[in-house]
Amino acid sequence: MNRLAGMTSPYLLQHADNPVDWWSWSEEAFAEARRRDVPVLLSVxxxxxxxxxxxxxxxxxDQATADDMNAHFVSVKVDREERPDVDAVYMEAVQAATGQGGWPMTVFLTPDAEPFYFGTYFPPDPRHGMPSFRQVLQGVHQAWAERRGEVDEVAGKITRDLAGRELSYGDDRVPGEQELAQALLGLTREYDPQRGGFGGAPKFPPSMVLEFLLRHHARTGAEGALQMAVDTCERMARGGLYDQLGGGFARYSVDRDWTVPHFEKMLYxxxxxxxVYAHLWRATGSELARRVALETADFMxxxxRTPEGGFASALDADSDDGTGRTVEGAYYVWTPAQLRxxxxxxxxxxxxxxxGVTEEGTFEEGASVLQLPQLDEVFDAGRIDGVRERLLAARSARPAPGRDDKVVAAWNGLAIAALAETGAYFDRPDLTEAAVAAGDLLVRLHLDExxxxARTSRDGRAGANAGVLEDYADVAEGFLALASVTGEGVWLEFAGLLLDHVRARFADPESGALYDTASDAERLIRRPQDPTDNAAPSGWSAAAGALLSYSAHTGSAAHRTAAERALGVVKALGPRVPRFIGWGLAVAEALMDGPREIAVVGPALDDPATAALHRTALLGTAPGAVVAVGTPESDEFPLLAGRPLVQGEAAAYVCRDFTCDAPTTDPAHLRTTLSD
Known part of the structure; x- marks a missing residue:
């Protein structure tokens, strides 16, 4: 076993018995490289x-490859999910140098952490114009030994170039109607009307863009925005991207038709x-959206779910195919013979x-990914349910994909928000309870005094890596959702504590721009900063959304100002690259709508009239609306202050832009108010 044996990351532990003398990312590793005067081989x-x-x-x-690595390099293995800051800095260098990126990422560094040679996957033998990994090792070692001055010059230039790529923030004016309309037009141009989604293959689920489209329709009535969201959601749910037996979505589709997924399943x-599907149901009443939202929640x-109450990061794409081979998708695909x-x-x-299972197959070796093709035939629902149950039971007997069971704070924040709302919408208190349990775990284990x-935990033990901006922002988002759903003000309080850190440690005091790492975090060759969405909302946009919601709950002008300053980048990027700043656009929609503040007061939380108003408030489609519920005596939510019952009955108060409607005791009237 090498040094990785004591790590908490499942990815690092997968390499603990390699013959490579791996180090984790640490000052000790770079000190060893300086002592030996050798480069660092960074593998992410x-x-x-x-x-x-x-x-x-x-x-x-491979022992021979490991011997080369051990002789000429200090090899450092990084789990990008534990250290997104390290990943972001060197991925930027890889993309700048090669025009593309991906994982595994392979970067050679000086002992001062300056990069000078880049790549991703290298094969064991020369292939398709790519050198073998051992050829790369030998070439880099030779350059280091014989052309050291040239290597140092290249490393210094790359590092200076990276340091000079600071974000041009522009002004801090918030986006308005013009920018949001331009963003919608840009999305319309990139939309795939035959298949749903945006762009070509590989095709990723556009989660954050879909939230923007739903919010834009709710605020403006733009039917085109809603139609893009409806069609994309239907095609994803009918395709192989969605697990038709067990629920849940794979990472992305390798084709434009959502047929063949890359089978890994990620929590985020x-x-x-x-x-998204819960919000689509809220907007349209779609039965498909209801089913997919609930099945996906049940899958999570x-x-x-981990024994401690959190949520694991991912399921592998690969698994044993029953013959001892590790094959991508083996757990999920079917042949006609297997069905029989x-x-x-x-x-x-x-x-x-x-x-849609055929003899030719839609995947490899004659196997098919299960889909729900559009057919004219009418199927017996009871019989189909029985078939699905039997196939799911048979699949569960197959060797299961591996699970990365580390708990990532940010992704758990996203899960908390989704489960809390889905549980409330569909009268599934078990889902809301799962969200509360995950919130309790984060407070108990991930937050210090x-x-x-802490970015991660595993088996009830917090990891050593500090949280980044997305951790603070997404967990605050989850806690704010819990506050609205449960009526427990402690979640609002915890969200405020996290957002205090965002304002104090992640924001530029001059411009309001946000960084991905805290001001007191470990210094890398540059401080990462990226407002664009990737697979999940950027920490920047997520922070803007949480700051805006918290300001609506509390009336804090400082938090609203911070949110507005952060949204300046959406004004600049939204019209140009709307696909990559979808969550920022969604937050801008909330700002344009107010957001609305809804206070529901009643004699008790379990009072039927109070519950009816509370549910109606949660089901309102006004973008980014915040909801507080409690008794007139409650001091947990600032929105409830000075809100009495109306003639002894539960009532709802709706305000925005410093103007409040008359309170109502009628859920139907509240519903109408929230749709205006």
């Missing part, structure tokens, strides 16, 4: 990454999409038509 990946597993098996488990994707609780083995001839024929967040 994550546990559910297919090509990370491939390169590990081909190269890092499923949390975001669960919330069933397959990703489980279901018998008649039901297998039915299942093949219903799920100063409310600073």
């Amino acid at each position: 990946g994550y546990s559910s990454c297919h090509w990370c597993h491939v390169m590990a098996h081909e190269s890092f488990e 994707d499923n949390a975001l999409l669960c919330r 609780v069933r397959e990703l 083995e489980v279901l018998g001839d008649d039901d297998a024929e039915l299942a093949a038509r219903y799920f 100063q409310a600073r967040i």
Whole structure:
């Protein structure tokens, strides 16, 4: 076993028995490189990454390759999910140098952490114009030994170039109608009207953009925005991207038609999409959206929940195919023969038509990814349910994909928001209870006495890595959702503590721009800063949203100002690259709508009239509306102050832009008010 044996990251532990003398990212590793006067070989990946597993098996488990690495380098292994700051800094260098990026990421550094040679996956033998990994090792070692001055010059230039790539922030004016309309027009141009979604292959679920489209429609009535959201959600849910047996979404589709997924299942994707489909149901009443939201929530609780009450990061794409081979998608795909083995001839024929399983297959080796193709045939719902149950039971007997069971604070914040709202919308208190339990875990294990967040935990033990901006922002978002759903003001209080750190430690005091790492975090060759969404909302946009919601709850002008200053970047980027700043656009929609502040007061939280008004408030589609519920005597929510019952009955008060409507005791009237 090497030094990684004591780590908490499942990805690092996967390499603990490599013959490579791995180090974790640490000052000690770079000190060793200086002592030996050798380069640092930085390898970055994550546990559910297919090509990370491939390169590990081909190269890092190979003794001859390990001997080369150990002789000429200090090799450092990083889990990008534990250290997104390290990943972001060097991925920026890889993309700038090569025009592309991905994982595994392979970067060679000087002992001062300056990069000078880059790549991603390298094969064990020369292939398709790519050198073998050992050829790369030998070439870098030779350059270091024989052309050291040239290497140092290249490393210094790259580092200076990275340091000079500071974000041009522009002004801090918030986006208005013009920018939001331009963003919608840009999305319309990139929309795929035949298949849904945006752009070509590979096609990723556009979760944050869908939230913007739903909010824009709710505020403006733009039917085109709603139609793009409806069609995209239907095509994703009918395609192979969605697990038609067990619920939940895969990472992305390798094709434009959502047919063949990259089979890894990530917590953040499923949390975001669960919330999108719940919001789509809220806007349209779609039965498909209701089913997918609930099935995705159930998937997260069933397959990703940890014994401590948090949610694991991911399920692998690869698993044993039953013959000892590790194969991508083996757990999920079916052949006609496998259907017949489980279901018998008649039901297998039915299942093949219903799920689109063919003799030719839609995946590899004649297997098919289950889908729900549009068919004219009418199927017996009871029979289909029985078929699905039998197939799911048979699949559960297959070797399961591995699970990365580390708990990432940010992604748990996203899951908390999704489960809290889904539980409230669909009268599933078990889902809300799961959200509360995850919130309790974050407070108990991830927050210290100063409310600073640990990025990860595993097996009830907090990791050593400090939280980044997305951790503070997404957890605050989750806590604010819990406050609105449960009526427990302590969640609002915790959100405020986290947002105090955002304002004090992550914001530029001059411009209001936000950084991904805190002012007192470990110094890297540059301080990462990226307002654009990736697979999840950027920390920048997520912080703007949480700051705005908190200001609506509390009336804090300082938090609203911070949110507005952060949204200046959306004004600049929204019209130009709307696909990559969808959450920022969604937050801008909330700002344009107020956001609305809804206070529900009643004699008790379990009073039926109070509960009816509370549910109506939560189901309102006004973008970014905040909800507080309690008794007139409650001091947990500032929105409840001075809000009496109306003639002894529960009442709802709706305010925005410093103007309040007359209170109402009628849920139907409240519903109408929130749709105006």
